[in-house]
Amino acid sequence: MSAHLLALDQGTTSSRAIVFNDEGNTITIARKEFTQHFPAPGLVEHDPEEIWTTQLRVAREALNLAGLHASDLAAIGIANQRETSLIWDRASGTPIYRAIVWQDRRTADYCRELETAGHARRIQEITGLVVDAYFSGSKIRWVLDHIEGAREKAERGELAFGTIDTWLVWKLTGGRLHLTDATNASRTMLCDLATTDWSDEMLALLGIPRSLLPEIRDSSEVYGETEAELFGAPVKIAGIAGDQHAALFGQACHAPGMAKNTYGTGCFALMHTGGSPVVSRHRLLSTVAWRIGGKTEYALEGSVFIAGAVVQWLRDQLGMIRSSDEIETLAGQVEDNGGVYFVPAFSGLGAPHWDSYARGTISGLTRGTTRSHVARAALEGIAYQTADVIRAMCEDAGIPLRELRVDGGATANGLLMQMQADLLGVPVVRAQTSEITALGAAYLAGLAVGVWADRAAIGANWAEDSRFTPGPGQQQMQDQLPAWHDAVRRTLS
Numbered sequence: 001m002s003a004h005l006l007a008l009d010q011g012t013t014s015s016r017a018i019v020f021n022d023e024g025n026t027i028t029i030a031r032k033e034f035t036q037h038f039p040a041p042g043l044v045e046h047d048p049e050e051i052w053t054t055q056l057r058v059a060r061e062a063l064n065l066a067g068l069h070a071s072d073l074a075a076i077g078i079a080n081q082r083e084t085s086l087i088w089d090r091a092s093g094t095p096i097y098r099a100i101v102w103q104d105r106r107t108a109d110y111c112r113e114l115e116t117a118g119h120a121r122r123i124q125e126i127t128g129l130v131v132d133a134y135f136s137g138s139k140i141r142w143v144l145d146h147i148e149g150a151r152e153k154a155e156r157g158e159l160a161f162g163t164i165d166t167w168l169v170w171k172l173t174g175g176r177l178h179l180t181d182a183t184n185a186s187r188t189m190l191c192d193l194a195t196t197d198w199s200d201e202m203l204a205l206l207g208i209p210r211s212l213l214p215e216i217r218d219s220s221e222v223y224g225e226t227e228a229e230l231f232g233a234p235v236k237i238a239g240i241a242g243d244q245h246a247a248l249f250g251q252a253c254h255a256p257g258m259a260k261n262t263y264g265t266g267c268f269a270l271m272h273t274g275g276s277p278v279v280s281r282h283r284l285l286s287t288v289a290w291r292i293g294g295k296t297e298y299a300l301e302g303s304v305f306i307a308g309a310v311v312q313w314l315r316d317q318l319g320m321i322r323s324s325d326e327i328e329t330l331a332g333q334v335e336d337n338g339g340v341y342f343v344p345a346f347s348g349l350g351a352p353h354w355d356s357y358a359r360g361t362i363s364g365l366t367r368g369t370t371r372s373h374v375a376r377a378a379l380e381g382i383a384y385q386t387a388d389v390i391r392a393m394c395e396d397a398g399i400p401l402r403e404l405r406v407d408g409g410a411t412a413n414g415l416l417m418q419m420q421a422d423l424l425g426v427p428v429v430r431a432q433t434s435e436i437t438a439l440g441a442a443y444l445a446g447l448a449v450g451v452w453a454d455r456a457a458i459g460a461n462w463a464e465d466s467r468f469t470p471g472p473g474q475q476q477m478q479d480q481l482p483a484w485h486d487a488v489r490r491t492l493s
Helices: 048-066 108-116 120-127 136-146 150-155 164-172 200-206 243-250 308-316 326-331 371-397 414-424 436-449 455-459 474-479 481-491
Strands: 004-010 014-021 026-033 073-080 085-089 159-163 179-181 215-217 220-225 236-242 259-263 267-274 285-292 295-304 341-343 361-363 404-407 428-431 464-468
Touching: 004 048, 004 164, 004 436, 014 048, 014 436, 026 048, 048 164, 073 164, 073 243, 073 436, 085 136, 085 150, 085 164, 108 120, 108 136, 120 200, 136 150, 136 159, 136 200, 150 159, 159 164, 164 179, 164 236, 179 236, 220 436, 236 243, 236 436, 243 259, 243 267, 243 285, 243 295, 243 436, 259 371, 259 436, 267 285, 267 371, 285 436, 295 371, 308 371, 326 371, 326 414, 341 371, 341 481, 361 481, 371 414, 371 481, 404 414, 414 428, 414 464, 414 474, 436 455, 474 481
Parallel strands: 004 073, 073 236, 179 215, 259 404, 404 428
Antiparallel strands: 004 014, 014 026, 085 159, 220 236, 259 267, 267 295, 285 295, 341 361, 428 464
């Protein structure tokens, strides 16, 4: 009988659970959306208890659909939305405030103060990150400063901080384990990238007590077991990675120079850079790719805050399309964008601009502009943002890109993938499985418990679904780049 792994893929808009076999094949999937809270413009929050209940529900559902029992599982792996932060009471396990989501911009002014005070260069030297509200550190500080009694309780060791992986492990183990992995730690703006330990200098700068923080562990190891009553028997928890790092691992980008891009709510491109961090000259992020067997490997990352979300916006806010898959047909009805450029800076701009105050623009509108032009401009905006990030990444790493491995819901849009190949001038390769993020978490867990002997065995499972090569539209896309960059400048604060 083949071994089975359960992957918990806790994302920004839904909790998902996927059962995989030891060939990396998807057996069952369960998914449940949860509430998005927007208390004010620029603020995004989640209910931690709703995240937990939906995640537990889909985990049980996926097992039932597969006809499996807890005893049939080799291990559980966790992939999670990164940077989203919460703090809870250690004794009661009750969150003291909602989880502040990675998209939330409430600490933008504080981050600008850090930059103005001259801390940006030192922060990048220690953490590999730019100063931005995106990361967890300023969110933690906000909670400690704005929730009555929080700072005093934190200093007494009564509170626990976690990103979503930490919260899930705490709940799965009945509060026995308070830990995170090196990938999630590296996204907090509190971790020393070279040592993958918490930085006393960063903790002092942001005013955060060390006692609040979880233990940092490898991305692939047996951390402990779940409470027996959750699934009917204890199950080993053996893999943790932030969702984008899990996708890099799932795409078998295990060697320097290999790169992937995930097209989800945002776009997240990562390039494996080897055993030492690369200092970016283009304001990209140096980050932990994963830590296995005590050995840390690194990546460069470029984050595009709004990608697939722009299609949802056209559907839900403007009513331009009835379903997300309609946009490909609509955009394909015109041969070009008609001079229209759509920069979806709804939550500011990420790499390489890092402008929290940028806001979305649609420029170049005329009386001749149609819905199709706007739809095409929206897809091009996703591809242009990604191309800007990938070019900067190759320059920083000094490694030419040979192909881009892609995953995420928007990769089903063939027009978008062709645009991406035309812009980059290299093949864009869609993996056979669409569940790359969850599969990466399963691989990390399976590696720890011996389901796979090594990364070579994992890489042998990777298979190509579709390949998009640069075509006749390449010159047109390249010719439009100056106008795109002009449109981006118009959005900047």
